[in-house]
Amino acid sequence: MWLTVGILIFSLSVALSSQADADSNIMDRMVNDDRQLARFEAIHHVKKSELDRKKEEDYEEGSSEEDYEEESSKEEDYEEESSKEEDYEEESSKEEDYEEESSEEEDYEEENYSGEANLAPTCDDGVKNQDETDDDCGGSICPQCIDSKTCNAASDCRARACVSNICRAPTCSDNVQNQDETDTDCGGSICPKCADTKTCAVGSDCLSEVCLSQICQAPTCTDGVKNQDETDIDCGGSRCPQCADTQSCRAGSDCVNGVCLSNICQASSCTDNVINQDETDVDCGGSTCPQCIDTKLCSAASDCVSGVCSSNICQAPTCRDGVKNQDETDIDCGGSTCPQCPNDKICSVGSDCISRTCSSNMCQASTCSDGVKNQDETDMDCGGSICPQCVDTKLCNVAPDCVSGVCLSNICRAPTCSDGVINQDETDMDCGGSTCPGCADSKTCNVGPDCVSGVCLSKICQAPTCSDGVKNQDETDIDCGGSKCGKCEKGKGCNVASECFSGECSSNVCQMCSLSSFVNGGFESGNSDGWIVGGGKRKSILSSEIQPKDYFPGGLHYDSSTATQHSSIVSSKEDTVLKSLMPKTTHSGKYAWRIEDLDKGGAVSVISQQITNYFCLNIYFAWLAVLENGNHVAINSSVMIIELKDETVGDTLLTRRYDAGAGSNGVDNRFKQSKAYFYTPAWQIEHLSIDSSRTGHNFTLTVLAADCRPSGHKGYVYIDSFGGVAP
Secondary structure, rough: OOHHHHHHHHHHHHHHHHHHHHHHHHEEEEEEEEHHHHHHHHHHHHHHHHHHHHHHHHHHHHHOHHHHHHHHHHHHHHHHHHHHHHHHHHHOHHHHHHHHHHHHHHHHHHHHHHHHOOOOOOOOOOOOOOOOOEOOOOOOOOOOOOOOOOOHHHHHHHOOOEEOOOOOOOOOOOOOOOOOEEEEEEOOOOOEEEEEOOOOOOHEEEEOOOOOEEOOOOOOOOOOOOOOOHHHHHHOOOOOOOEEEHHHHHHHHHEOOOEEEEEEEEEOOOOOOOOOOOOOOOOOEEEEEEEOOOEEEEOHHHHHHHOOEEEOOOOOOOOOOOOOOOOOOOOOOOOOOOOOEEEEEEEOHHHHEEOOOOOOOOEEOOOOOOOOOOOOOOEEOOOOOOOOOOOOOOOOHHHHOOOOOOOOOEOOOOOOOOOOOOOOOOOEOOOOOOOOEEEOOOOEEEOOHHHHOOOOOOEEOOOEEEEOOOOOOOEEEEEEEEOOOEEOOOOOEOOOOOHEOOOOOOOOEEEOOOHHHHOOOOOOOOOOOOOOEEEEEHHHHOOHHHHHHHHHHOOOOOOOOHHHHHHHHEOOOOOOOOOOOOOOOOOOOOOEEEOOOOOOEEEEHHHHHHEEEEOOEEEEEEEEEEEEOOOOHHOOOOOEEEEEEEEOOOEEEEEEEEEEOOOOOOOOOOOOOOEEEEEEOOOOEEEEEOHHHHHHHEEEEEEEEOOOOOOOOOEEEEEEEOOOOOO
């Protein structure tokens, strides 16, 4: 039993010893495996360091892309080798393989690490030592690390980008100033432009394009840089002033003149299709461009072709737009389109006016002398109810439109004595007047000659009688002579002596007087033949005491010198004193006589003629007078006297006595006054009818003129046409 137990214990001991050996072998193998793994890791690290160093050298030398790819291929081979190491770990359980590999490791260690512990650390020893952040790079001593190496700060990295303790390739968002950036992540040729206040080298480094003193500045319109939304340097866009001609632009609003063609500001014109200059619409209106057509914008009527600007829109012209346009001659009137103009409006021709009268380009109120057919005229300035009648050949509507009273086919015709109309100077239809035959009894007349009978009583032609007051039938004078009526008195017409009461018919006039009684009554002999001329000084004689007889030859105050020098014959001319205020100094014929001269001097002049055995029925003479007013009373003033006396019976038939006394009471309405003179403005005709009771008597005409008494103010008289027939 104990043997059995002993055998069992021995067997167990042997087994335990074998197990212990086996365990010891396993532990040794595990240690060897750990060493082998460490060696492979060291080999991997060395090879990887060599590969990294190679990359770094290639990076510094600018290796070509192909070289880099070759190195990448080597790195892939290395990775493949690392994979083999992993495979080795799987196969390390196989002792034969492990021992073979162990032999290789020993050879490698002998070759590469003999005396390793004795070397000083360097930047190319393939080991991360000193203050390196990765093998042989980083820290304060060794070169900066390439991308993917371990780092502590950006200064450890060649790219100056350390993100999560790994060197990274530089970017524009790594918050590091690298590459050719002028400030962190901006500027340079790669990264975005920098914002204001960032560091810059040139304007292109800045968003604003403005780099002053190496700092990006906010853009302005005076920074000399094309920035913001400027279209050219410091102009254009939404912020800066508009650009001048030749500068760049995007739209017309970028340009001072509003014209942008081919992105260049152009000089403005009236054909640039832009509202510029002082245009009111595109290329029209204002002071420079043509006027605008209808519907275009305007500021004033002058901007529009039509001349009508309403609510700032050019409108088509009308005749009530308050503007002179179309062919109007004045506002809304005249021309071919609008109504005629009232008076005082501008016109071109008569048809522009309601009155049809256009004078000096103004419509005038119509008259009968305006040279226009207007009002109700039937022809120019004649006919109708207002204007005179029309002459022959003028238009008419009815006979009263015509002077002739004859309107045939609306034409005034020349009157005749058979036209059935009272015209010309006819007193009745086709009779009477100076042209047509005398009218029969009962026809209208004005005077006897209008009648066949020669008798017109109460405007009606009557049958003739010897008491109708008309010379008719075969009468030689009114109601006398001829074969039917009684004999004629003196002065009546006659053919033979038997027709006169006196039995004397001389020169077809019944004679009972002798016109030859008057001698040189009109002074046509050019002297005073047939007249008695006298004169003298007035001296202190009062006007009321002057008597014509005292100044004739043999008279109390007669003075031959005064008589011959103060009166004289005169020809037809203007009075020297009153000039045009008086008529010519002769009444008829070539001569007259002036009693008293034109000078002061206090003289009296007188003239007279006597006709004897006078049988005529009338005595006529004419006179003019001038009396100067010296502000004297009547008795001292200039004076004139005219007397016609019947010497046979000794009575005076006519007396005219006037003086120039103050207050003009010494003259009547035959006189007018001019300054200091009373004068007759026309020849005064005196007519005396001599009745049968004075037949055969002697008659004397006497005319006297005297200057005033104190100072000789003038007084003179003209006498002419003394005779038996009307002058």
